[in-house]
Amino acid sequence: MMKKVLASGLSLVVAASVMAGCTKPKDEEKVLNVQFVPSQSAETLEAKAKPLEKMLGDKLGMKVKVSVSTDYPTIIEAMASKKVDVGFLPPSAYVLAKEKKAADVILQSLRYGVNEKDGSPTKDKVEYYKAQYVVKADSPIKSLADLKGKKIAFQNVTSSAGYVWPAVELKEAGVDPLKDVKPITLKGHDQALLSVLNGDVDAAATFQDARNTLKKEHPDIFAKTKVIYVTKPIPNDTVAVRPDIDPELKNKVTQAFLDLSNDPKAVEVFRSIYTHEGYVKTDDSKFESVREYETKAKKD
Incomplete structure (x- = not known):
């Protein structure tokens, strides 16, 4: 009799172990990992995100983990x-x-346009958005041509507003962004602007009008x-998913962001992170x- 009880108990333990082994991967799959790249201090961005x-977790009915990457190559x-x-x-x-x-685009962000006269939102x-070159108010620099030989703060070379658009249009104006200026790379458009204010650089390439992000700390910015200078339009930031993500989950994520775009509290979070005002569906074209x-x- 004792042998039967022990055998029965052992069977239950084995069965429980097997079931636990089977359910664990499913639990792991229920965590959606979402990552941002810094457009400001990484610590500040993570707190805001x-x-x-x-x-997002409430909309999807699953656990969501938000983190901040060190840079674009890392998140890719x-x-x-x-x-x-x-x-x-x-x-x-x-x-x-x-x-x-590594990624398929599902959404494109919406932003308020920028009034080029005073930097206020429309x-x-x-x-879309644009990039700009910012200098001190009393600087003799008035055009792209005047940037020749000057020290310029850029973002990582994969940054659209922080490098690509400003650099390409600077080159088209006859000034090589690598040979004719003194480029330095900074992390965060706010840091680039602070470098201008502090006199560490002569100019900074940022998104238009990034000065609003420092208005509270520096009211006179x-x-x-x-x-x-202001560049030609740049397509807005994306929300992208890894290509092999479950199609059903992909659709749920897309709809969740569209739903949150109509939630004032969620939009406030998007705005604090990247000045996004919501999202619309988009495609690679x-x-x-x-x-x-x-x-x-x-x-x-």
């Missing part, structure tokens, strides 16, 4: 190695990720700086201009 874990590699499921990628980084078969939500600029940038 954290509320999205619950908001993480998506390629399946460590990140959803990435917030600027257009140039998205195109590179697409080439590496009432229209648009699917608009008075102390000026924009000398919208990013052909990005590929054109990327080709020009690589030639340079």
